[in-house]
Amino acid sequence: MNSRKYNTNPALLLEQGKAIMSSTDESRYLFRVFAVNMVLSGTPASQVGASAGFTKAAVTGWVKTVDEHGFDALRPQRRTGRPSKLSEDQLKEIDAVIQADPRDHDLKVWDGPSLSTYIKTRYGIDIGVRQCQRLFHTLGYSHIRPQPYPKTQGASRIRM
Known part of the structure; x- marks a missing residue:
């Protein structure tokens, strides 16, 4: 057992270390290589996985992958x-x-349902309403619709 007295909470340091190990594709790759090397050196896969927050199955899967590929x-x-x-x-x-103008296509506004109908009619491709909403976003449009404002009554109509 480790008898070192830490200035910082060891659990916090462990969490930070885990975050670093999974922060980039390269760091994940290097950690997996290190874990496989530990197992190949004789450290049990369960111990390697437990020390880094991975399951024994994940570590043994990495070892199998390296062995085969x-x-x-x-x-x-x-x-x-x-x-x-x-x-x-x-x-x-x-x-x-x-x-x-959407009126050129007999529509009031361009929205998910109207775009879905247009694509189905024009190209014969069936795309759902939600996917058409995502398509608006992909093309750089925001989801803002014109909203009617309530009519205000003139001061002459208010009686006291």
Whole structure:
């Protein structure tokens, strides 16, 4: 057991150290390499994982990955997500259409439902309302709608 007297709370230091280990892709990679090296040197995976806040299964998974594919396989992979249903040219055309008057397309305003309908009609691509709202944001538009103000009554109508 460690008998050192700390000036700072050791639990706080441990949390800060964990945050540093997971702050960048490179630091995560280096920590995983270090953890695998500790296991290969004879330290139990459960002890390595417990000291850094990971499970034994995670550490043994890293060891297995290194054994089967080498250390480069521990590098975090970029996840690209689902490809867009709309091409770049279609997005540019949609951007130009949104900047035009919505009445040109028999609409009152451009919003999620109206954009979804327009894309379905124009391109035959079914995109949900929420995704169209995200598309507005991606194209640089904010979610602000014109709001009617209540009519104020003139002073001549107020009787005392």
